[in-house]
Amino acid sequence: MKPFQYLRPKTVAEAISMAADYPEAQYMAGGTNLVELMKRGIASPSKLIDINHLPLKKIEHRYDRLRIGALALNSDVAKHKSVLSRQPLLAQALLAGASGQLRNMATVGGNLLQRTRCSYFYDLALPCNKRKPGSGCGAEAGINRTHAIFFAGNGFGGNEKSSCIAVHPSDMCVALTALDTEVVINGTGGERRVLLKDFHRLSTLQPELDTNLQPGELVTAIEVTDNAFAQHSHYLKIRDRASYAFALVSVAAALQMDGGRIWDARMALGGVAHKPWRYWAIDLMLRGQAPSEKLFREVAEHEMQSAKATAQNAFKIKLTSNAIVAALKAATGIS
Numbered sequence: 068m069k070p071f072q073y074l075r076p077k078t079v080a081e082a083i084s085m086a087a088d089y090p091e092a093q094y095m096a097g098g099t100n101l102v103e104l105m106k107r108g109i110a111s112p113s114k115l116i117d118i119n120h121l122p123l124k125k126i127e128h129r130y131d132r133l134r135i136g137a138l139a140l141n142s143d144v145a146k147h148k149s150v151l152s153r154q155p156l157l158a159q160a161l162l163a164g165a166s167g168q169l170r171n172m173a174t175v176g177g178n179l180l181q182r183t184r185c186s187y188f189y190d191l192a193l194p195c196n197k198r199k200p201g202s203g204c205g206a207e208a209g210i211n212r213t214h215a216i217f218f219a220g221n222g223f224g225g226n227e228k229s230s231c232i233a234v235h236p237s238d239m240c241v242a243l244t245a246l247d248t249e250v251v252i253n254g255t256g257g258e259r260r261v262l263l264k265d266f267h268r269l270s271t272l273q274p275e276l277d278t279n280l281q282p283g284e285l286v287t288a289i290e291v292t293d294n295a296f297a298q299h300s301h302y303l304k305i306r307d308r309a310s311y312a313f314a315l316v317s318v319a320a321a322l323q324m325d326g327g328r329i330w331d332a333r334m335a336l337g338g339v340a341h342k343p344w345r346y347w348a349i350d351l352m353l354r355g356q357a358p359s360e361k362l363f364r365e366v367a368e369h370e371m372q373s374a375k376a377t378a379q380n381a382f383k384i385k386l387t388s389n390a391i392v393a394a395l396k397a398a399t400g401i402s
C-alpha cells in the first residue's frame with residue numbers, strides 16, 4: 068500500500084476544502100470496499116479523508132420526502148420505521164445485499180460509490196479498462212458469465228479500447244433508481260442535486276468513471292419523495308447462493324394499484340448493466356391494466372428485445388425476463 072495522508076475533518080465544508088485541488092484525494096466512510104482496493108493497490112489516494120465524524124447520519128421524514136444522510140448505516144436504514152412504512156422496497160433491497168456484518172459498517176454514500184466486482188478489475192496482472200484505461204477488457208473474451216446484457220450506445224464490441232461490460236454491484240441503488248431518488252451533492256460551488264438515474268454512468272469512452280461526481284464533491288444525502296408504492300413493491304434478487312452474493316439479476320418493482328388495476332409503475336433492474344437499469348416503458352405498458360401473468364410476460368419480453376448476451380451469459384436474458392414476471396406477480400399479489 069502506498070503512503071497517504073490521513074485527515075479527519077469536523078465539518079462538511081472542511082472535508083470539501085481538504086479534497087479541493089487534490090484529484091487523488093478520496094473520502095472514506097465505512098471503508099468496506101475502499102480499504103480492500105487500497106490493500107490490493109487498485110486505489111492509491113494521496114489523501115484519505117475520513118468523514119465518519121461528519122453529522123450526516125440522520126434519517127428523517129419531513130414534508131413530502133424521506134431524507135437519509137450519506138453516513139447512515141445500511142443496517143440502520145433497513146430497519147428505520149419511516150423506511151419500512153414509506154419505502155419498503157429500499158429496506159428489502161438493503162437486506163438482500165452483503166452480509167449482516169457488512170451492513171453494520173457500510174454507509175448509504177459508500178453503497179452508491181462501491182466499485183464493480185468484476186474479477187479482472189481486482190487482478191493487477193490482467194487487462195482492465197476500468198482499472199487501467201486503454202489496457203483492454205479481460206472479460207470481453209474471458210470469463211463473462213456475470214456481466215452485462217444492456218449497454219450504452221455503441222455498447223459491447225463497439226469501441227473495444229474503452230468499453231467495460233461489468234455490472235453495477237449495488238442492490239440498494241436498484242431500488243432507489245426505481246423510486247426516482249435524488250442524490251444531494253456538496254462541493255466547492257455549493258449544493259447540487261441529481262436524480263440517481265443520472266448519477267451513475269454507462270460505459271462509453273471513460274469506463275474508469277462509475278459516476279458523474281466531479282473531483283472533490285461529497286455525497287451528503289439521498290432523498291426519496293413520497294409515493295403510493297408501499298403496498299405493491301417487491302425486490303427480487305437472483306444469485307448463485309442464498310446469501311452474501313452479488314446479483315446475477317435483480318428486479319425492483321414499484322406499483323400503485325387501485326380497484327384491481329395498475330395506475331403507476333416503476334421498475335429498475337440490477338446485475339444487467341454498468342449502472343442500475345431503469346425500465347422506462349413499463350409505466351406506459353401497465354397503466355390502467357389489470358395484472359395478469361400474460362401481461363407481465365409481454366412486458367418482460369418487450370424489454371429483453373434490446374438485451375445482448377456475451378459468450379457466457381445468454382442465460383441471463385431468459386433469467387431476467389422470468390425475474391421481471393416474478394417480481395411483478397409478487398408486487399401485485401397474483402399467483
Ligand code: SF4
Nearest residue numbers: 185187195204231233
Ligand atoms: Fe475491466 Fe470492465 Fe472489462 Fe471487467 S468488464 S475487465 S471491469 S473493463
